[in-house]
Amino acid sequence: MNVLVINCGSSSLKYQLINSDTEAVLAKGLCERIGIDGRLVYQLAGGEKEITESPMPTHKEAIQMVLDALVNEKTGAVKSLSEIDAVGHRVVHGGEKFASSVVLTPEVLAQIEECNELAPLHNPANLIGIHACQELMPGVPMVGVFDTAFHQTMPKKAYLYGLPYEYYEKYKVRRYGFHGTSHSFVSKRTIEFLGLDKNNSKVIVAHLGNGASISAVLNGECVDTSMGLTPLEGLVMGTRSGDIDPAIMEYIAKKENLDIDGVMNVLNKKSGVEGLSGVSSDFRDLEDAYNEGNQRAIDACEVFAYRVAKYIGSYVAAMNGVDAIAFTAGIGENTQFIREKIVAYLGYLGVTLDKEANKVRGEDKIISTPDSKVTVCVIPTNEELAIARETVALV
Ligand code: ADP
Numbered sequence: 144m145n146v147l148v149i150n151c152g153s154s155s156l157k158y159q160l161i162n163s164d165t166e167a168v169l170a171k172g173l174c175e176r177i178g179i180d181g182r183l184v185y186q187l188a189g190g191e192k193e194i195t196e197s198p199m200p201t202h203k204e205a206i207q208m209v210l211d212a213l214v215n216e217k218t219g220a221v222k223s224l225s226e227i228d229a230v231g232h233r234v235v236h237g238g239e240k241f242a243s244s245v246v247l248t249p250e251v252l253a254q255i256e257e258c259n260e261l262a263p264l265h266n267p268a269n270l271i272g273i274h275a276c277q278e279l280m281p282g283v284p285m286v287g288v289f290d291t292a293f294h295q296t297m298p299k300k301a302y303l304y305g306l307p308y309e310y311y312e313k314y315k316v317r318r319y320g321f322h323g324t325s326h327s328f329v330s331k332r333t334i335e336f337l338g339l340d341k342n343n344s345k346v347i348v349a350h351l352g353n354g355a356s357i358s359a360v361l362n363g364e365c366v367d368t369s370m371g372l373t374p375l376e377g378l379v380m381g382t383r384s385g386d387i388d389p390a391i392m393e394y395i396a397k398k399e400n401l402d403i404d405g406v407m408n409v410l411n412k413k414s415g416v417e418g419l420s421g422v423s424s425d426f427r428d429l430e431d432a433y434n435e436g437n438q439r440a441i442d443a444c445e446v447f448a449y450r451v452a453k454y455i456g457s458y459v460a461a462m463n464g465v466d467a468i469a470f471t472a473g474i475g476e477n478t479q480f481i482r483e484k485i486v487a488y489l490g491y492l493g494v495t496l497d498k499e500a501n502k503v504r505g506e507d508k509i510i511s512t513p514d515s516k517v518t519v520c521v522i523p524t525n526e527e528l529a530i531a532r533e534t535v536a537l538v
Contacts, residue, residue, distance in 0.1 A: 144162070144163045144164065144228045144229065144535055145160060145161070145162055145163070145169065145221060145226055145227050145228050146160070146161050146163050146227075146228065146229050146230070146231055146530075146531040146534050146535060147159075147160050147161075147213075147227050147229075147230045147231070147276075148160075148161060148230075148231045148232075148233075148527045148530045148531055148534075149206075149230060149231070149232050149233070149272050149273075149276060150232075150233040150526075150527075151202060151232070151233070151268050151269050151271065151272025151273075152265070152268050153264060153265075153267075153268040154175070154176060154177045154178055154179065155173060155174060155175050155176075155177060156173060156174040156177065156202060156205050156206070156209070156272060157171075157172075157173045158171065158172060158173065158174075158209050159171040159527040159531075160213060160220050160221070160227070161527065161528065161531040163531055163532070163534075163535045166528060166531075167188065168188055168527075169187070169188055169220035169221070170185065170186060170187045170188060170212075170213060170219075170220035171186055171527075172184040172185040172186050172192070172209070172212075174199060174205035174206075174208065174209065176199070177199045177201070177202055177204075177205050178199070178200060178201065180196065180198060180199070181196065181197050181198050181199030181200075181204070181205065181208075182194065182195070182196050182197075182199075183195045183197060183199075183205070183208045183209070183212065185209075185212040185218070187218050187219075187220055188220070190218065193212075193218065195208070195212075201271075201275070202268075202271045202272050202275045203275040203278065203279065205275075206272070206275045206276055206279055207279055210224060210279060210280070213227070224280065227280065227283060228283070228284075228538070229283060229284045229285070229286065229534050229535070229538045230276050230280065230283055230284075230285045230286070230534070231285075231286050231288055231530040231531055231533060231534030232247070232269060232272060232273050232276070232285060232286065232287050232288065232530075233269065233288055233290070233324070233526070233530060234255060234266065234269045234273075234287040234288065234289050234290070235262045235265035235266055235269060235289070235290045235291070235321070236258045236259075236261045236262035236265065236266050236289070236290065236291055236319070237255070237258060237287075237289030237290075237291045237292050237295075238257070238258040238261055238291070238315060238319070239295070239315065239317075240254050240257070240258065241254075241255075241287070241289045241291070241292050241295075242292055242295035242296070243292050244286055244287060244288045244289065244292065244533040244534070244536075244537060245286065245287055245537070246284060246285070246286055246537050246538065247273060247277075247285040247286060247287050251287065252270065252273065252274075255269070255270060255287065256270060261315065261319070261372070261373075262373075269287075273285060273287070284537075284538040286530075286533060286534040286537050286538060288324055288529070288530045288533045288534070289323065289324075290321045290322060290323050290324060291319045291320060291321060291323055292323050292324075293320075293323030293324065293326055293327040293358075293365050294318075294319060294320030294321075294323050294326075294358070294365045294368050295365075296364040296365050296366065297318070297320065297365055297366060297367060297368065298366065301318065301366060301367040301461070302317045302318040302319070303317060303318075304316065304317065304318065304371075304372075316372055317372065318368075318370075318371040318372060318376070319370075319371065319372060320356065320358070320365070320368035320369075320370050320371070321354070321356060321368075321370045321374045322350045322354070322356045322358075322370070322374075322472075323365070323368075324526045324529045324530060324533075325348075325350050325471065325472065325524040325526050325529070326348050326350060326356075326358040326360065326365060326368065327365075327529065328524055328525060328526065328528070328529040329348045329350070329469050329471045329522045329524050330346045330348050330358070330360040330363070330365075330469070331363070332469075332507070332522050333346050333348070333467050333469040333520060333522050334346065334363065334467075336507050336520065336522065337466075337467055337509075337518055337520065339466055339467065341362065341363045342362050342363070343362065344360075344361075344362055344363065344466055344467075345359075345360075345361055345462040345463075345464050345465045345466045345467075346359075346360040346465070346466060346467045346468075346469065347359055347360070347455055347458050347459070347462075347465055347467070347468045347469070348360060348469050348471060348522075349451055349454075349455070349468065349469065349470050349471065349475055349485070350471050350472045350475065350524065351378075351451070351470065351471070351472050351473070351474035351475035351478075351481070352381075352472035352473040352474060352475070353380065353381040353382075353424060353473065354374055354380055354381070354383065355377070355378040355379075355380045355381075355385075355451075355472070355474070356368060356369045356370045356374070356377055356378060357369045357377070357378060357451065357454045357455070357458065358458075359458035359461050359462050361462050366461060366462065367457075367458060367461050369385075369454055375410060375411060377454070378447075378450050378451060378454065379415050379416060379419075379446055379447050379450045380415045380416070380424075381415050381416060381417060381424030381425070382411065382412050382413060382414060382415045382416075382417045382418065382424045383410065383411055383412075383414060383415050384410045384414035384415060384418075385415070385450060386450075387410070392406050392410075395409070416429060416443040416444070416446075416447055419439065419442060419443035419446060420432065420437070420439045420440045420442070420443035421439055422437065422439065422440050422443075426444075426473075426474050426477075426478045426481065429443060429444055430444075430478065430480060433480070444480075444481065444484065445484070447481065448481055448484035448485045448488075449488070451485045452485050452488035452489065455468060455485070455488075455489065456488075459492065465492065465517050466517065466518065467517065467518045467519070467520065468489075468494075468517060468518075468519045468520070469519075469520050469521070469522040470482055470510075470519070470520070470521050470522070471521070471522050471523060471524040472524055475521065476504065476505045476521055476523050476524075477504050477505060479501050479502060482496075482501055482510065482521075483496060483498070483501060486501075486510075486511075486519055489517070489519075492516060492517050493515065493516025493517065494511055494515050494516065494517050494519060495511060495512045495514065495515045496510060496511060496512070496515075496519065497509075497510055497511060497512045497515075503521050505521075505523050506521070506523065507520065507521065507522055507523065508520060508521050
């Protein structure tokens, strides 16, 4: 079965065509600058990247270009659109309505629309992508896979904020968590890779990318995660602040003469390791600056690693123990010195790092020593494959 996986943003769209039997990626790429001018990047498996500039006033033209590229006589991945059996769509926010993936019916789409308020930058774009695909591929089954779904098993004590209860009742203000597809994929893979008994397992997943979050997975179910109502809460990220004293918002607004949008812009786009270091949000640049002795870059890396270590400690408490800690996403899979810094805080758990094994990049690997009391590993995430698997399971 061939599944087209679509991840639609407000002005961009990432896609992969996956053969679900072999789990091979047949072709992948992205559309950028939708609504501005338009640029298609297309790559057939084993082929070179092809870039085509072409007007994309809306997502419909973008998806049409993707489909044309996929069936192109010379470089296409399939002969005709009839060889695409299903489409899996990433949907950012499923609120409390969706605890698992669903086949996209008109009723489901209406329910997703009701979640728009909770993710105003993401959900409307996801819906536009879904509608465009439905128009261009009538009759092909479509599935929605939610970033929030995996975290719906969190108990009330983990998802309620210490706010007036009526805000939860009236406005659905609670913690939802994000990156759920990745936390689900990586926690399952960790259990499988380490041969743990799922029904008796305690796993912590650290998804450290530009956006970063961490989750506590008890017996295969999420019991806590660091992101909240929005993806701003929790860890210090590339440009996002993560947890702060909420009173800072008023204080900075007055000092810098900012309104609420201005403050939110600072917390989302000008904070995190970029704001701290003044160097970059990218850990490759930060590592260079760190090695050159740039003090602000050093501080940024220390703050980043310390926050991750504190969350790991709190999740050990939440689960009354831990069997395995998995690092994933861009930083988690690639950045040795950050993993080393985080693991250095975990001596109290009996964790010891195997420095040689920690030289790994982007492959499943145990990086703790054989006598370490808790196993630490690198497990690459693959959200597109997870979406394809969910899609196949439903159609
Ligand atoms: P997102 O999907 O949230 O944009 P990623 O998971 O791609 O984020 O992670 C991006 C981060 O991962 C970058 O900031 C970069 O610091 C880090 N990263 C990615 N690839 C590498 C690499 N090869 N070496 C070191 N760091 C990397």
